[in-house]
Amino acid sequence: MKRRKLDMASVPGKAAVGVDERFQVSTPLRKLLNKVFPDHWSFLLGEIALFSFVVLLLTGVFLTFFYEPAMTEVVYNGSYAPLRGTPMSAAYASSLDLSFDVRGGLIMRQMHHWAALLFMAAIVVHMLRVFFTGAFRKPRETNWIIGSLLFWVGFLAGFTGYSLPDDGLSGTGLRIASGIMLSIPVIGSWVTSSIFGGEFPGDIIISRFFIAHVLLIPGLLVALISAHLGLVFKQKHTQWPGPGRTNENVVGERMFPRYALKQGGFFMVVFGVIALMGGLFQINPIWYFGPYEAWVVSAASQPDWYVMFLDGSTRLMPAWEINIPIGDGYVIPPLFWPTVVLPGILVGLSTLYPFVEARRLKDYRSHNLLQRPRDVPERTAIGAMAVAFYIVLTLSGGNDVIADKFQISLNAMTWAGRIGLLVVPPLAYYVTYRICLGLQQHDREVLAHGVETGIIRRLPDGRFEEVHQPLAAGGHDGHGELEYVGWVVPKKMNRLGALGPAIRGFFYPIEKPAEAPVSPGHPPVESRPERKEIGSGSSPR
Amino acid sequence: MSTKTEHQAHPGPEPLDVHDPRLSRFDIVREGARRDDIEIVHYEEQVVPGSKAERRLTRTVASFFLLTGLAATAFLAIYIWWPWEYEPGTGGDKYYTPLLGLTLGVALLGIGFGILTWGKKLLPKEVSIQDRHENDPNAPESRKITGETMLYLADELGVKRRPLLGISLLAGLAPVGAVAAAPLVGGLISNPHKNNQMFTTGFAPADGHKVRLVREDGRPIRPADISAGGQLTVFPGIEHGVSNKHADSPTLLIHLRESDAQVSREANQRVGHGNYMWGNYAAFSKICTHAGCPASLYEQQTNRLLCPCHQSQFLITDNARPVFGPASRRLPQLPIEVDDEGFFVARSDYTETVGPDFWERP
Numbered sequence: 001m002k003r004r005k006l007d008m009a010s011v012p013g014k015a016a017v018g019v020d021e022r023f024q025v026s027t028p029l030r031k032l033l034n035k036v037f038p039d040h041w042s043f044l045l046g047e048i049a050l051f052s053f054v055v056l057l058l059t060g061v062f063l064t065f066f067y068e069p070a071m072t073e074v075v076y077n078g079s080y081a082p083l084r085g086t087p088m089s090a091a092y093a094s095s096l097d098l099s100f101d102v103r104g105g106l107i108m109r110q111m112h113h114w115a116a117l118l119f120m121a122a123i124v125v126h127m128l129r130v131f132f133t134g135a136f137r138k139p140r141e142t143n144w145i146i147g148s149l150l151f152w153v154g155f156l157a158g159f160t161g162y163s164l165p166d167d168g169l170s171g172t173g174l175r176i177a178s179g180i181m182l183s184i185p186v187i188g189s190w191v192t193s194s195i196f197g198g199e200f201p202g203d204i205i206i207s208r209f210f211i212a213h214v215l216l217i218p219g220l221l222v223a224l225i226s227a228h229l230g231l232v233f234k235q236k237h238t239q240w241p242g243p244g245r246t247n248e249n250v251v252g253e254r255m256f257p258r259y260a261l262k263q264g265g266f267f268m269v270v271f272g273v274i275a276l277m278g279g280l281f282q283i284n285p286i287w288y289f290g291p292y293e294a295w296v297v298s299a300a301s302q303p304d305w306y307v308m309f310l311d312g313s314t315r316l317m318p319a320w321e322i323n324i325p326i327g328d329g330y331v332i333p334p335l336f337w338p339t340v341v342l343p344g345i346l347v348g349l350s351t352l353y354p355f356v357e358a359r360r361l362k363d364y365r366s367h368n369l370l371q372r373p374r375d376v377p378e379r380t381a382i383g384a385m386a387v388a389f390y391i392v393l394t395l396s397g398g399n400d401v402i403a404d405k406f407q408i409s410l411n412a413m414t415w416a417g418r419i420g421l422l423v424v425p426p427l428a429y430y431v432t433y434r435i436c437l438g439l440q441q442h443d444r445e446v447l448a449h450g451v452e453t454g455i456i457r458r459l460p461d462g463r464f465e466e467v468h469q470p471l472a473a474g475g476h477d478g479h480g481e482l483e484y485v486g487w488v489v490p491k492k493m494n495r496l497g498a499l500g501p502a503i504r505g506f507f508y509p510i511e512k513p514a515e516a517p518v519s520p521g522h523p524p525v526e527s528r529p530e531r532k533e534i535g536s537g538s539s540p541r
Numbered sequence: 542m543s544t545k546t547e548h549q550a551h552p553g554p555e556p557l558d559v560h561d562p563r564l565s566r567f568d569i570v571r572e573g574a575r576r577d578d579i580e581i582v583h584y585e586e587q588v589v590p591g592s593k594a595e596r597r598l599t600r601t602v603a604s605f606f607l608l609t610g611l612a613a614t615a616f617l618a619i620y621i622w623w624p625w626e627y628e629p630g631t632g633g634d635k636y637y638t639p640l641l642g643l644t645l646g647v648a649l650l651g652i653g654f655g656i657l658t659w660g661k662k663l664l665p666k667e668v669s670i671q672d673r674h675e676n677d678p679n680a681p682e683s684r685k686i687t688g689e690t691m692l693y694l695a696d697e698l699g700v701k702r703r704p705l706l707g708i709s710l711l712a713g714l715a716p717v718g719a720v721a722a723a724p725l726v727g728g729l730i731s732n733p734h735k736n737n738q739m740f741t742t743g744f745a746p747a748d749g750h751k752v753r754l755v756r757e758d759g760r761p762i763r764p765a766d767i768s769a770g771g772q773l774t775v776f777p778g779i780e781h782g783v784s785n786k787h788a789d790s791p792t793l794l795i796h797l798r799e800s801d802a803q804v805s806r807e808a809n810q811r812v813g814h815g816n817y818m819w820g821n822y823a824a825f826s827k828i829c830t831h832a833g834c835p836a837s838l839y840e841q842q843t844n845r846l847l848c849p850c851h852q853s854q855f856l857i858t859d860n861a862r863p864v865f866g867p868a869s870r871r872l873p874q875l876p877i878e879v880d881d882e883g884f885f886v887a888r889s890d891y892t893e894t895v896g897p898d899f900w901e902r903p
Contacts, residue, residue, distance in 0.1 A: 034577045036671035073784075079627035100627040104620060106638045107645075139675070172834055175788075176850060179832035179897035188899045193733035200833070201785050236673055244582075250671045254574065254581075258667070261660030268653030272646045279642005295774050295791035295827055297835045299849040314832070314867060315851045321869035321898070333898035334869050335832055366675055400852060410852055411865055 037259050038239035038252035042129045044266060049122035049150075051270040052115045053225065059112040060214065066102050067164065068094035069210030071203045080287050088166075088291035091206045095165035095286055111278030116158050118274060120306040123151050131353075131383050133370040135238045137363075141354040143231045148350045150224050152343075153217060158304055160213040162284065166206055169284075171292020172301055175200060176314075183336040201294070241369050241486040248368075300401050308397030309390055313338035316396050316417045374443075375486060377436035381429040388428035392420045443489045447471060447482040451493055469493065574669065583668040598662050605655030609648045616644035739899070743777030743790035744875060745890035753778035754794060754824070754877065754885040761884035764822060767796040770841045774827060777887070789895045791827040791835060792875050793846070794885065795857060801844055805858045809874075812860055814892075817876040819885070824875040825861045826895045829853055831868035833897040846872070870898060 020026045070090040076083050078093070079100040098105040127147060130136050136144035159177070163170045178200040181192040197204040236250050245251045253259045277283075290296070303311055314335065322332040357379065358364060373380040395402065396417035403410040450468035457467050471490070472482050490496055557564065557572045564572075571581050588595040625637040700707040733739055744752050753761045755778040767773050772795040776783040782790065797805055802821035809817055817823070825846070829836040834850035844857040845864070853868030855861040861872035873893035880886045894902045 030573050031577050034574050034579050034671075036579055036669045081629050103625055104641060107641045110638070110642075171785075172850065175834060176832040182897050182899040185900050189733035189739060189901065190730070192899075193731045194729045198731055198735070199733075199738045200788055236671070244668075244670065248673050248676065250673060251668060253667055254579065254669050258660050258664045261656055261664065265653045265656030265660060268649050268656060270653075272649030272651075272653055275649055276642055276646030279639050279646060292785065294785050294788035295776075295835045295837070297837055297849055299838065301834075301849055311851070317867045319853075319863055319867055319869040328901075328903040330900055331898050331902050332900070333831075334867050335897065338867075368673060368675075400849065410847075414852060414866065 033254070033256045035233075035255045036236075036250045036252050037255055038237055038245075038250055039259070040240055042133070043237065045122055045126040045129050047263065047266060048270055049119050049126060050225065050229075051267045052119035052122060052274065053221065054267070055115040055271055055274050056112060056119060057218070059108050059115065060218075062108045063098065063112060064214055066094060066098045066105060067091070067210075069164065069207045071166070071201075071206050083287065083290070086291060089206065091164060091166040092286070092291045095167070099287060107275075107278050110281075110283050111274050113162070113283045114277040114281070115274050116161060117283075117304060117306075118270075120151070120154050120158060120304075123147070123154055124306070127151065128383070128387070132373040132380055133238075134367065134376060134379065135370055136354045137367040138354070138358060139235055139366045140231070140238070143228055143235070144354050145351045146224055146228045146231070148347065150221070150228065152347060153220050153224060155306060157213065157217045157221060158306060160209045160217065162304055163209050164206065164213060165284075165286045166292055167286040168289035168292050168296055168298075169286075169301060170289075171201070171294075172297050173303055173307075174205065174292075175294070179335060180339040183333045184340055185330075185332050185336065201292075236368070238368055238370050245369065247366070250368075299404070300398075302398055302401070305394070309393035310339055310343065310397075312393035312396030312399070312417065313342050315399060315414060316393070316421060318418070369486070372486060372488075374436040374439040377433045377440075380436050381433040384432035385425040385429040388425045389421065392417060392424050396421075442491075443484055446489050446491050447484055451491060451496060453493055469496065471496075578672040578674070580670045581667055582670055584665055585667070586665045587662060595663070598658065602655050602659045602663070605651045605658065609651030609655065612644045612648035612651060616641060616648060619644060739896075739902075740894055742891055742895055743779050743782045743787040744792075744887040746887070747779070751878075751880065751886040751888065752782075753880070754792070754887065755782065757783055759783060762794065763883050764796075764820065764879060764885070767794065767822070769796050769798050769821070771796050772839050774837070775824065775885070789826075789828055792824050793827045793837075793839065794822060794824045794877075795839070797821045797823060797844070797858070801858050808859045814860070814874055814876070816888075817874045819877045819879055822877060822885070823857065824877045824885075824887075825855075825857065825872040826875065826891060827872075828896045829868060830863070830870040830872060830896070830898060831866070836872065 068090045072090045073087050074090050074093050076086050076088055076093050076096065078084070078097050080096055083096065095109075098109055100106070130144065130147065159173070163174050163177075178192050178196060181195065182188045184191060192200070195205070195208070196202040197208075237252075239245055239250060239252065242251070302308060317334050317338040320334050320337075324330040324332070373383075396414070399413040399417060400410060402408065403413045450470035453467045453469050455467040456464050458464055556576065557568070559569050559572060567584075574581055588598060619637070619640045623637050623640065624633050626634060628634055695701070698706075746752060754775040755761050756773065756775065759778070759782075761778060762773065762775060772793055775792050775794045777787060777790050779787075781787060799821060802818070802823075805823055806815075806818060809815055827835045827837060829848040829850065831848065831851055831853050834848050836846050836848035836853065836855060838847040838849055839845075839857075840847065846855045846857055846861065847853070848855075848866070848868070851867050853866035854864050855868070855872050856864045860874065863869060863871060871893075873891045873895050875891055876888040877885055878888050
């Protein structure tokens with residue numbers, strides 16, 4: 001018995017040796033296990049998108065088992081009484097069945113939709129993080145471009161997806177999409193006719209959108225996401241400046257086990273939140289909209305949030321029609337500019353930005369250290385300008401709802417949007433620029449004079465002054481000279497450890513920690529032994 | 542046992558003998574990391590093994606996982622036994638989806654927070670430093686070698702010496718590329734002007750018969766059916782006239798009040814549509830000339846028609862001219878009259894193009 005036990009214990013080891021003899025994986029595996037990742041909450045935003053995508057794949061596969069991508073006319077005879085006897089497309093009928101006659105189908109549908117919204121939201125927020133911290137700079141321009149493409153491919157995935165139920169709302173969206181394609185000069189009518197297989201709506205668009213939505217676009221997304229992650233892995237993640245952190249190293253945790261565990265936990269949290277939303281919050285209640293009929297529409301017809309900015313730009317566009325008096329005459333409709341030209345410009349601007357900035361600053365070095373937004377006021381202000389532009393457009397996409405709820409004239413809302421689109425972004429630029437400068441100045445002030453203590457001292461001659469706690473010892477008149485290193489400057493006494501350490505325990509104290517951490521969340525770092533000096537972290541940026 | 546492992550006893554840069562029995566497992570881990578140019582500079586247990594804090598955290602993690610078990614079981618129970626089939630009214634089935642979401646969400650969050658607590662609180666904290674190796678001193682040399690290798694490949698192929706090879710290959714490949722693209726493009730392409738479809742609607746008279754205006758249920762309409770100031774969506778009285786097969790045909794038939802009708806008639810005269818109205822009745826395409834939504838919100842007081850998609854507004858009494866919003870072209874007017882039996886018919890098809898604008902619209 002004892003012999004056998006010993007054998008059992010050595011089995012995994014022997015098996016591992018066997019595997020390595022055949023595949024020589026131990027060195028690559030060690031490298032993977034040992035890879036170092038820097039940690040910061042803002043680095044997790046992209047992960048939310050990734051995890052939402054996984055949920056999208058899981059729930060999406062379920063939906064395909066029940067959805068029928070056909071525009072054949074059927075008469076609805078399912079459980080939902082108000083629509084019984086209504087002629088509708090098979091696509092809409094099967095979507096209704098998914099919601100009412102498939103056990104647990106509604107929660108899958110709603111989780112799929114919420115995950116899609118979260119996917120796009122996470123992409124946008126992640127992009128803002130990358131932009132405002134300068135993470136897109138050399139050597140990561142390619143990944144920035146892939147990321148921008150992911151937004152637009154995700155946009156297409158979303159649009160083709162919410163068109164599939166063929167309900168009243170999505171049919172209206174399709175109609176507008178056909179109008180947009182029609183507006184393209186010269187080839188518009190041919191493009192539309194080819195995509196819809198004849199005149200709108202035809203009877204094939206749903207099955208074409210279906211195959212695009214479940215095969216072509218997800219395939220493209222998977223390819224882009226793989227390339228995106230592969231590059232992050234290859235180029236290693238950026239990091240914030242800080243003690244011991246330089247442009248040439250990565251300071252953080254090894255991937256296994258702690259970092260990987262945290263990622264796994266985070267995935268479950270994202271999944272759980274999507275499940276909660278899918279169960280508790282109604283989304284796209286297609287049974288209220290009825291089947292798509294070309295003559296029916298209602299007020300407050302809004303697309304999903306990430307499409308709304310284009311809806312807004314369409315609403316704000318003045319009725320400028322360009323007529324070309326050759327032959328019978330040709331037309332460029334006003335619809336062309338806000339829906340085809342504007343997205344084109346946005347794609348171009350966003351993909352080219354890293355190169356434009358590098359050229360402007362004549363900065364062609366590699367950057368692995370992030371910048372605080374305040375330290376690059378110009379870029380931050382440009383970003384704020386873009387965000388303001390986007391917000392004005394998105395709000396204008398729902399301007400009829402705003403007009404209705406706040407009792408404002410609809411035409412006034414449109415004009416406010418038109419003027420706002422021109423006025424708000426420059427204003428955002430100016431305000432952001434000033435705020436950045438102000439924050440910079442305050443950092444320098446604290447570094448030079450110390451932290452405000454809140455203690456007021458009365459001098460013998462009757463003057464009052466506040467006592468400052470210098471951040472460094474020595475220097476003339478008790479003030480230390482400290483250089484700004486591109487990372488958070490402590491501005492409160494608590495940050496210097498003036499407050500007693502928190503006592504552990506929820507209801508009752510269990511033990512008192514021996515010492516207070518120097519900076520919350522950042523354990524003390526010491527430089528590598530073979531290096532003499534501790535890098536300030538402000539190495540070439 | 543010490544809870545901190547602050548790089549004590551550093552062996553020099555020379556590699557450790559990992560078979561040395563005196564080494565602890567952590568020493569070997571650290572040596573492995575070092576061989577990948579990773580220095581574990583700080584490694585600290587967060588809880589003392591066997592301490593009260595550790596037991597407490599273990600209990601927390603365990604209760605998260607047990608919560609997951611409970612919630613998942615509840616999910617299954619609800620999934621199987623809760624009445625889920627749709628009933629009109631306010632039955633228990635309305636709670637089916639929320640309950641599934643709640644239990645599934647709690648179950649997943651339980652695992653999530655359990656793992657997070659485990660990872661964040663129970664595992665040792667560490668700070669490791671890894672080199673990026675971007676400025677490899679050997680890079681220029683290896684670039685040179687790879688570059689020369691690739692150029693040598695080109696030399697071997699000898700395209701430079703034998704240009705005909707390259708030219709003929711290109712000349713051969715270009716059509717092959719086109720062959721790959723042709724079936725896709727050729728299969729999809731569809732002539733938008735087949736049967737003049739972009740310029741006709743269901744109201745085009747067929748075999749000399751004028752097409753009736755009908756309601757959604759297919760019944761024809763008499764003038765008396767619409768009161769003054771009222772309006773009605775009408776369709777061509779043909780097969781599939783009331784369906785998406787004729788998505789461009791839906792029309793708004795409006796009975797204008799006397800004074801508005803007068804203004805409207807004068808406006809009609811100005812554009813040469815003198816006989817398009819019948820009495821005080823006028824019919825305009827319901828399909829917005831902007832993006833094709835149905836412009837369906839008619840404001841009786843101002844005689845404006847609003848498209849709810851992008852808020853284009855059309856003044857009906859002025860030939861449905863766009864007066865606000867992004868639309869640039871008036872709604873086409875359908876010439877109407879009343880036939881011998883007293884029902885509305887279209888005198889002809891629309892004389893202007895219906896629906897959103899496009900390049901070759903005359």
